[in-house]
Amino acid sequence: MQPLPLGSAERLFTSLHRRMMDTGYAPTPWDALRPEALSDAARERARAAWSARSVSEYRSMVVFGEVLARVPEAGLPLELSSAMSRLIQDEARHTELCATLAERLGGNDGALDPRDLRLRDDTLPARLFVARWTVSMFCVGETASVGLLGELVHGTTDPCARHVCATLLRDERLHDRFGWALARTLLPRLTDDEREWLGAELAFSLRYYEQQDADALRPDGALLPAVPDAPPNAGVVSREAFARGFYTRLDRVILPSLAALGVPAYEAWALRHEAPAE
Numbered sequence: 001m002q003p004l005p006l007g008s009a010e011r012l013f014t015s016l017h018r019r020m021m022d023t024g025y026a027p028t029p030w031d032a033l034r035p036e037a038l039s040d041a042a043r044e045r046a047r048a049a050w051s052a053r054s055v056s057e058y059r060s061m062v063v064f065g066e067v068l069a070r071v072p073e074a075g076l077p078l079e080l081s082s083a084m085s086r087l088i089q090d091e092a093r094h095t096e097l098c099a100t101l102a103e104r105l106g107g108n109d110g111a112l113d114p115r116d117l118r119l120r121d122d123t124l125p126a127r128l129f130v131a132r133w134t135v136s137m138f139c140v141g142e143t144a145s146v147g148l149l150g151e152l153v154h155g156t157t158d159p160c161a162r163h164v165c166a167t168l169l170r171d172e173r174l175h176d177r178f179g180w181a182l183a184r185t186l187l188p189r190l191t192d193d194e195r196e197w198l199g200a201e202l203a204f205s206l207r208y209y210e211q212q213d214a215d216a217l218r219p220d221g222a223l224l225p226a227v228p229d230a231p232p233n234a235g236v237v238s239r240e241a242f243a244r245g246f247y248t249r250l251d252r253v254i255l256p257s258l259a260a261l262g263v264p265a266y267e268a269w270a271l272r273h274e275a276p277a278e
């Protein structure tokens with residue numbers, strides 16, 4: 001495991017980076033962070049949560065970079081490459097915000113597994129590689145994260161942490177829209193057999209994200225009840241609130257939209273427990 005590689009002594013890097021991170025965004029009100037308003041346990045939960053988020057945001061940046069590298073080979077338009085580069089900057093912003101918040105809550109101990117710095121299925125032809133990660137990272141991951149961040153914005157009481165959540169949500173809404181535009185562009189070019197193959201890959205992704213985002217809290221078909229307001233917190237809501245955010249997006253967007261694009265999404269959902277573990 002290794003720490004996040006944050007900080008550069010090269011002024012050209014840092015000035016360009018700051019411009020990309022900050023232009024068009026209100027400054028984060030770091031002075032409004034109130035760790036002292038939290039119990040020791042709540043502060044530790046928040047610190048650990050933001051540390052873990054800094055790693056997963058960095059991982060998103062890595063994955064988008066690898067997908068972008070194969071977009072030209074997949075025959076996709078220039079505008080798509082250019083637009084996608086914006087998403088990499090956004091994930092860098094999210095990494096930095098999450099890491100800073102963890103630091104200010106007591107320390108960022110997020111660590112990278114070197115295996116997370118490289119995707120493993122790069123032997124796939126480019127259009128299947130891009131399609132596989134579009135469905136997994138965008139159509140499931142980014143779409144679900146809009147639901148999770150909506151719950152976080154709603155339930156977070158600390159004004160600074162809430163501001164960070166709102167910044168992430170703003171960007172993830174764009175990523176969600178980008179992902180579906182990419183899916184609409186790419187998936188119709190696949191053959192029926194290739195979309196069937198994507199369905200099998202999707203079963204694995206659904207199982208992974210359901211476990212990670214929602215703790216697999218819902219028996220199939222059940223509606224989750226509204227969740228009471230969270231106690232004072234700096235970006236930690238209940239498992240039930242996250243589960244509600246995940247399943248709402250699953251029901252309303254992920255499964256119907258993928259099915260409409262010809263991916264056997266409902267079958268994948270039904271068979272997700274039979275997908276091989278990673």
Ligand SMILES: [Fe+2]
Pocket residue numbers: 057060090091094168172
């Ligand atoms: Fe992100």
Ligand SMILES: [Fe+2]
Pocket residue numbers: 060091142171172175
């Ligand atoms: Fe994102």
